Amino acid sequence: MQLALFLIFGGLAVAGALNLLLQRHPINSALSLVVVMMSLAVLYWSLGAEFLAASQVIVYSGAIMVFFVFVIMLLNAGEEERTTGSRAAYLVGFPGAAAIFCLLSFVFLSERKALGYTNIGGYLNHVTSNISEISTILFTKLLLPFEVTSILILVAILGAVVLARKEQ
Amino acid sequence: MSHLSPFQTFLLLSILKVAVVTVLTLMAVAYTVLLERKFLGRIQNRWGPSRVGPFGLMQPMADGIKLFLKEDLLPIAAERPLFIAAPIIALTCALISIAVVPFGGMQTVKGVEMFNIADLNIGLLVILGITSIGVYGIALSGWSSNNKFSLLGSLRATSQMISYELALGLSLVGVVLHAQSLSLRDIVNSQGAHGAWSWNILGGGQIVAFFIYIMAAYAETNRAPFDLPEAESELVAGYHTEYSSMKFAMFFMAEYANMITVSCVASLLFFGGASSPLGHLLPADFGGPILSAIFPILWFVAKVLAFLLLFIWVRGTLPRFRYDQLMSFGWKFLLPLAMANIIVTSLVIALRS
Numbered sequence: 001m002q003l004a005l006f007l008i009f010g011g012l013a014v015a016g017a018l019n020l021l022l023q024r025h026p027i028n029s030a031l032s033l034v035v036v037m038m039s040l041a042v043l044y045w046s047l048g049a050e051f052l053a054a055s056q057v058i059v060y061s062g063a064i065m066v067f068f069v070f071v072i073m074l075l076n077a078g079e080e081e082r083t084t085g086s087r088a089a090y091l092v093g094f095p096g097a098a099a100i101f102c103l104l105s106f107v108f109l110s111e112r113k114a115l116g117y118t119n120i121g122g123y124l125n126h127v128t129s130n131i132s133e134i135s136t137i138l139f140t141k142l143l144l145p146f147e148v149t150s151i152l153i154l155v156a157i158l159g160a161v162v163l164a165r166k167e168q
Numbered sequence: 169m170s171h172l173s174p175f176q177t178f179l180l181l182s183i184l185k186v187a188v189v190t191v192l193t194l195m196a197v198a199y200t201v202l203l204e205r206k207f208l209g210r211i212q213n214r215w216g217p218s219r220v221g222p223f224g225l226m227q228p229m230a231d232g233i234k235l236f237l238k239e240d241l242l243p244i245a246a247e248r249p250l251f252i253a254a255p256i257i258a259l260t261c262a263l264i265s266i267a268v269v270p271f272g273g274m275q276t277v278k279g280v281e282m283f284n285i286a287d288l289n290i291g292l293l294v295i296l297g298i299t300s301i302g303v304y305g306i307a308l309s310g311w312s313s314n315n316k317f318s319l320l321g322s323l324r325a326t327s328q329m330i331s332y333e334l335a336l337g338l339s340l341v342g343v344v345l346h347a348q349s350l351s352l353r354d355i356v357n358s359q360g361a362h363g364a365w366s367w368n369i370l371g372g373g374q375i376v377a378f379f380i381y382i383m384a385a386y387a388e389t390n391r392a393p394f395d396l397p398e399a400e401s402e403l404v405a406g407y408h409t410e411y412s413s414m415k416f417a418m419f420f421m422a423e424y425a426n427m428i429t430v431s432c433v434a435s436l437l438f439f440g441g442a443s444s445p446l447g448h449l450l451p452a453d454f455g456g457p458i459l460s461a462i463f464p465i466l467w468f469v470a471k472v473l474a475f476l477l478l479f480i481w482v483r484g485t486l487p488r489f490r491y492d493q494l495m496s497f498g499w500k501f502l503l504p505l506a507m508a509n510i511i512v513t514s515l516v517i518a519l520r521s
Contacts, residue, residue, distance in 0.1 A: 027250070027311070034304070054293035062300025063330065066307065070326060073311045073319065131290070131350060 198228035211484035247312035255418035258305025262425035321406025325397035338506035356441035364445035431475035
């Protein structure tokens with residue numbers, strides 16, 4: 001059951017990511033990104049991180065991507081022209097991507113013990129709420145980084161307001 | 169049923185629950201439309217639909233047949249796949265969230281809870297997440313119709329829903345602080361001690377949160393007085409101007425299904441869900457096992473119905489807001505008020521413990 005969920009939504013995430021690159025219309029690409037994020041949320045959930053899954057859906061697919069779609073709608077961006085692209089991108093891009101993939105999988109496989117691992121759906125069978133655990137850590141051990149991050153975001157919002165405000 | 173394994177019983181009972189709840193929700197949507205037309209008619213001193221069947225009770229069937237038989241127009245300039253997908257997204261998101269709503273007491277048959285399709289430990293977040301996905305249906309419908317009025321309507325709807333989602337989410341934090349859980353079943357149970365007095369709106373002291381929630385909910389469902397996205401006098405019909413036949417019906421059903429969901433959440437979070445206002449005045453097994461299972465459902469339906477009538481009453485009473493008034497009301501009044509409510513609630517809880 002959990003393996004089936006993983007295969008379906010893992011496949012969906014990969015297909016959505018490929019579709020994101022191949023689509024010519026920006027709005028289709030944005031919607032493919034929404035599909036990727038939703039499938040990632042299902043994967044998180046099947047790994048037992050239900051709070052992460054919910055915040056992924058609410059924050060990324062529900063708020064951020066809506067603004068992406070909004071901007072695309074308002075700018076009325078048309079279809080892109082397909083060009084052959086630069087030679088350098090082909091020469092460097094594909095080996096580069098392959099190298100990064102190999103490096104990451106090597107690191108993950110060799111440091112498996114240190115990173116820790118979980119079974120697919122291992123946490124689904126017994127009912128533990130990791131919301132209280134997350135909040136305990138967030139409000140005791142990680143309180144300072146958490147608050148500093150919120151101030152950072154606040155600064156970004158203020159900057160956006162200053163930039164967007166009309167001159168009096 | 170003895171020869172079935174636990175998983176098979178679970179699967180069969182779940183399919184049964186999903187089928188029954190879906191059919192009941194769709195029926196409820198159809199009859200909410202009729203209720204609105206009748207009630208609005210009486211508010212405006214006229215009869216409302218009264219020709220089809222006794223008291224006009226067959227009117228939803230007639231409406232359904234009419235919408236099925238209408239020609240399904242597809243504008244040439246429309247963005248075809250998205251134009252078709254948009255009403256499907258809107259209706260699906262509107263119907264899914266009913267899955268986490270516990271609409272009765274705690275009754276288990278063979279270890280499967282009967283009056284709740286899925287009791288998730290993040291039920292409240294699931295409802296908020298599904299609501300935020302539902303925005304896509306409206307946003308895409310306006311854009312893919314390739315029509316100025318549709319685009320303006322969907323822009324209004326999207327920005328309104330995103331803005332009021334903040335106030336809506338923050339108004340629920342006080343309730344979550346009280347219940348110490350995001351599971352809707354736990355939230356209902358936390359209000360079941362002394363009848364109406366222990367409901368969040370009275371004993372929980374969440375009356376401010378309730379008013380924030382109910383106002384944000386009207387804006388979320390694009391209902392009067394916040395029905396700017398489909399303001400007839402300005403935008404023809406807003407985001408569904410280009411839609412006809414069943415595609416239009418899907419948007420229509422989505423709006424009413426959203427109304428029902430919002431009413432369910434309001435009664436679960438602030439009015440004790442399926443618990444009786446009388447508390448333990450009556451013994452727990454009053455009227456035998458079957459009646460004592462039915463009473464909570466009746467209380468729940470009565471509460472949801474009261475909220476639906478409130479929706480219609482407000483629509484028949486209040487004029488429409490102006491768009492800048494809507495935005496400043498949401499951002500400058502509801503949002504700070506919701507934050508103040510969170511601070512006060514957490515202070516009270518911290519002082520009490």
